[in-house]
Amino acid sequence: MTSMISTFIIDVDTMDMIVKDPETLFKYLAGTLVATGITLKVWPYLKSYSTSIDSAKTNKNKNKKVNQKQTKPREIQSLQRRFLPVFFLFRMSFWMAGPYFFQVYSSKIFLLSGGSSTSNITPEATAKLFVGRISLIGYLAIVLLSSFTGKFTEKYGHKAATLCAGILYGIGSISVFSNTPFYLYAGRAIGSVASSWLCSAPESWLIGEFLTIQGILNKKEKEKSSSSKRKMDDDDEDDEDDDKNDNKKVCWLSETFALAYGGDPIIAIIAGQTASVAANHAGNPTGPFSLSPWFIVTALVFVTLYWAENKSNRGGRSSEEEKNNHANDNEDKKSSISSNSNDDDDDTAVTTNDDEDDDEQPFTEQSRCTGLQMIFSDPKILLVGVVQSLFEGSMYIFVVVWPPAISNSVKRYFGPTAITPFGTVFSCFMACAFIGSIICGKLSKARSVDVKSTMTGILFISTIAFSVAVYAIQTQNLLTIIVAFFIFEACVGMYFPSIGILRSKLIPDSHRSTIMPLFTIPLNVLVVGVIYFHPTLGDIGALIIACVACAIAAVCMIPLRSILREEDRQRRLDAKNKWAKLKIASVFLSKLHRTRRKSDLLKNTSIRSVGRRASLTSVENSRQSLCTRASIC
Template sequence: MEPFYLVVFGSLASLVAVLELSKTSKDRFSTSSAFNSFKNNYLVGPYVYYLYSHYGFGKGEIGHLFIAGFGSSMLFGTVVGSLADKRGRKRACVTYCITYILSCITKHSPQYKVLMLGRVLGGIATSLLFSAFESWLVAEHNKRGFDQQWLSITFAKAIFLGNGLMAILSGLFGNVLVDSLKLGPVAPFDAASCFLAIGMIIILSTWTENYGDPSENKDLLTQFKGAAAAIAADEKITLLGAIQSLFEGSMYTFVFLWTPALSPNDEDIPHGFIFATFMLSSMLGSSIASRLLAQPTPRVESYMQTVFMLSSMALLLPVVTNLLVAPSNVKGGSISFSGCIQLIGFCIFEACVGIFWPSIMKMRSQYIPEEARSTIMNFFRIPLNIFVCIALYNVKALPMTVMFGMCSAFLFVASLLQRRLMVIAEIHKSRSQDWLNMEEIDPEGVPLNG
């Protein structure tokens, strides 16, 4: 392992440890034991590109496989979201586990059509992952009467432990399976299937069921219309959907681009270790987010403007390095100087991702109506899936610097929209306070509270 990777990984690990250990009572919420038990119950793929390359597929063919995943998420997302609201979020979470296990099984076949089927199944599973689980959590949290502010704790811990720590262990474990034990690039997917099966058993045995709109006479089309009307009627929901689409679209494009960006001349890079480094960066971001969300100021609508600007600059680094650093024409070898700079920028972006997830979850819990939560959340995913499909379809025609430039531009727009959301939220808050003050005064202008 090269010293550079170890330095980056060690530095990030130290920062995470310092942030977590230095938390004071001001950085934490005072919660109940019942809530802690509930939170812990809820909390209890870097080799995709590499696997497809191993099977002999080129960059364009791999791009089409990724398109199949995002396309299926776009086509089936709103349907599975509505079914989750209507038929039960717990049932949808179990369906996610089954669907993704089937997707992992298809990775054993080098046949392009079978891999394409796996990507379609993966796209459906992704729609469930990013809607049903959060919808179940918010509904169950409110049903049990816990403080609304405490949701931020679970959101931040889910990113820190789930998307962070477990992902790091998965990346390092995958690296051992592929590089040390020489079991091949499909081994991490077999391991993932085992863990998904364990997760499904936990969900079946410990989670209770909850629903969105309890009305039994609403068909899917009526649910779609209701969700669309809710988005159109509230500018805050519309802005939130646009912000999410812009950020996640850039993030998923980055997932496809980081491997070829760091190894343009087939440099020998440790995929699992780099993935673990990215996840450690995400943990750092989620740790920062937990501190921010625990404080009354700055509000989430305010600090996310800075996060989007920082992420925009981080993804602009590949464009800058391409202009200022002479490219290397040496095939193979270790990571280049330009790659080192980009890796640091990518770690900064992943830290922003770690802040983004609990923060966007917090805003969604505030603005999205409960009765159509899963449906609306998957409506948000339609434009981001369209963007990613278009980007990946043109991956052979567009230089990588252009694609990174587009992602950077979209993140900059997201920061502007976030600014607009903050202004509207402040106006709404001010009007609500004025209305409360008016209710405390009788028609003659005498204060009712004496």
């Protein structure tokens, strides 16, 4: 009894020490969440380690052969070494600036009143008004200037686009040190456009460089196959080997993306802690923004030294490679056609390419109409678009709401002088998203749980989490707010893999590039509207809108789930009917085979009897001939 009382006292003492200040509280929560995520991630590997040792010893020779077949090419290793450090440096810069976005701009509230403190508006409302305007400027800049960034990337290449976007992002980060409203608005617009540009340009460079390497590897394989002088009968086998090699190369690209986005939550957790240390060291929220540009500069140095330029023309190949391909094609034509006809063919080739370029512009205008027609003609695409727009809209609303909501609750709980460690809170959110992605992976491996059910559960749990957060903000209960926000971030971690699977099943690849941008229109309308009216709505009103959006998304997911389940059931019935038909056909064919076999046996027996008779007659004739000869002698 005394030991139980002592342990209880110790637990109470430790809890008092943890809840002493907000920094200690959120550090303890971040450590617990990170340890939980690492345990969930590593435990299956540790569990299967003992069994894998025995199997590795018994199948040592087989594993050597498999590893020899699946060795990563040097070109792919070089590509990953060039891309992954740049990607992680960019993400480090993003995640460092994100947690202190609200605090750094809310510290500029004196700019709205011209430096005077006499105003009827409270400082909190003024801060929300200014941050809302800044956020609105950023979203509008992305919507208006995204087409120009795309044209720049197509014209000058992905490396140039990455360098330009990195420089602009650095300018946007440095602009927070200004006290002039114009420079703050302009810097936010530039930083928002650059951040969205940096999310697409490096990945496009990776895909283009991978396609170039894939072409080089294909040429090497063709040279090896031509030097070996195989027979013509083995051409089919060669094609199958090429398909297998292509599949392996595609796996290297997916492995690169998996390494990048698998390490992204870890980078986000480290960035949150680094941002918190930088803010405490600087004594103001501009500390992370002074450290963030250095990661951008380091990434740009890597890009300048180790990246080669490529463009998105013809599947991401570089212009130099296209010129070489055109030259090779012309040489092949010259070897088979005379010079006069070759000139005519070159002219016609140029004109056909010009016609193709002319046809691409009306195709992009028509693709929007076809995308809208496909969305409204197929209820599955419409429902998944509504789900995506509403949930991601609520997610961006949460990004705007969580800093002031947690800051006010921290001041109410710890005192008006308490400082919120936004970087550590952000690390907790990223750890929750990491745990959610692990749980989603485990549910996807389970046969009893499908993606449709997982997505429905995510939306309903998010709705409950938002409703609990609304109640907690009204009652100023800090622990309840933390739990509700952590649950929603775990749902965010589960959402992105699930919606990716649903989009891959429902949206056709031929129209995905035209349908996906259309989903962002209602999303931007929702987010911009809430940000614009955030000073009037407040944190509670914005969260209520996010809760309603998640609820509508959950309601839309129910008919989508039923439609997909009905299609799966119909597909299973069709498979059973096909199997029954195949079974009947196989029985019929087996009976037919038996009857043919019997007829063949009868034919064979008749042929054998005729042969025997013929042989007997021939023997008798030969015997009679011998007897006649003997009598004559």
